[in-house]
Amino acid sequence: AQSVAQPEDQVNVAEGNPLTVKCTYSVSGNPYLFWYVQYPNRGLQFLLKYITGDNLVKGSYGFEAEFNKSQTSFHLKKPSALVSDSALYFCAVRDGYYGNNRLAFGKGNQVVVIP
């Protein structure tokens, strides 16, 4: 089975401060991890993914995420938050065996960046 936990419902951060959105996962095999962002009444936009290699993954709009196998985590980070980063963020995982292309999503984190 594959699952994701996003422990915080909402993350509040002041503009210009570092932003962190937490994600932990559970899989049987190798994890393939994804982050998406959603603005109101829109579809999900892909930010970044971890498949293999360097544990620090860089993505769109200045976001990055760090894969930590021992802690089964894949936290999303941005060094300096913008008001326009206010949105709903989803972490997702896929257990890495061939033919499994089903994603398990977390419940999402609402990020509010305060001007």
Add this chain to the structure above:
Amino acid sequence: DGGITQSPKYLFRKEGQNVTLSCEQNLNHDAMYWYRQDPGQGLRLIYYSQIVNDFQKGDIAEGYSVSREKKESFPLTVTSAQKNPTAFYLCATTGTERSTDTQYFGPGTRLTVL
């Protein structure tokens, strides 16, 4: 959202009616998916299709039906058997069935039952 279109953007349904949501893609992707999104619950998989003329039930398929007659199209019908259909519906695609592939999403359809 580019390459994946969903229509209509907003849809209103009376109780007891079937409605069909459209999902079209011009990305030449093999796999297509339908998700339902409710506030605070994340995304739940309704149906998915890895190839034309084949599809599988997801986690919440009851009250829904799909078809995959063309590679570009994967319509979702919400039947009267779906007891609580008011939700935001998202269509997604991946290029192949490889586990490493990214899923890309359409803009969504918001269905409201009156």
